Amino acid sequence: MELLTSILDHINYIGAAALFVIGLYTVLTHSNLLKRIIGINIMETSIFLFFVSIGYVSQGQSPIIQLSETTAIYVNPVPSALILTGIVVAVSITAYALSLIIKLYKAYDTLDYFEIMEKSQEVSSND
Amino acid sequence: MSKLLTILVLAGLFVILVGSILRMPSLGSIDNPSYNETTTYYLEHAVEETGSLNVIAAIITDYRAFDTLGETTVLFTSIAAVISVLKSKSKGGH
């Protein structure tokens, strides 16, 4: 069918969209704080996959220039060079979020989102 | 109940995303809009202008070296943020 060949031609992009929706479901449903951070990481990974797949050329080689062949087709190097910065920003945000979770655990002794909200409202209504 | 509603809304989002993905040019075609004069310039002139065989290393350290400086600053800022959160002494506790 024409729809099936069309889906197989865009399989990387559809995989990236599926990963994004899975990550969003993980953030919205679970109440544990660590699982939400993992969901945000899954969403970021899907965006990296989507962006790097734009530069793929079929029957192209990786962009290390070989001096002995003058007519060779290379893969587009520009999206890969742009995503390198994005990966570093994602790692930094995850590190900062995890350090905030450590401080929250020390203050409230639980990692559940709803229990933390109850305890903080209890404390603020007692003052 | 609310879980079912979440699944319905996310399935609708997935259908909208796939509907607009199927209009993109197919994976791996060489007449992508992103394979333009910038890419052919980088692939042709990288060896004679910078002398390195790795085109991506030539892009991030020679043609666009300023963006790599910004990224190094982001790494440094993340270290400063983590240390300032974890090594502060709280004054009194609950």
Next chain:
Amino acid sequence: MDDLIVKTITRLIVPFIQLYGIYIVLHGHLSPGGGFSGGAILGASMILFTLSFGLEEAKKKVPHRISMLVETGGILWYIGVGMIGFISVGVLWGNKIAGFDLGEPGRLLSAGMIPLLTLAIGAKVASTMITLFHTVIEEDE
């Protein structure tokens, strides 16, 4: 943790991992890799050492002063290489314009300022990973 098998295997494997990481950082302009992946491999080898031998031993190998020096030295080295071009010609981070010797493509000592910048990035990423891990683990005890 105090397992004998993990300690012995770690003691055997960590030099090879670091040699591989240094190889990827040094050949950044000839083969795939570069500063970021090589720095991540070097950081991962020290994290393996910390996990199997404990925090006290790892703090003797990489104390806080050395990782602080490497981190700030990496940024200053990166900016210094840029300032060489700025002072002589007027262009920040110029390679051929500012007088760096390009050499013959394909050899190890070629491509002007690209190996210098790759070394700075590799050192910085490795020391970032080690410092983050030691800070988070120290909070636990």
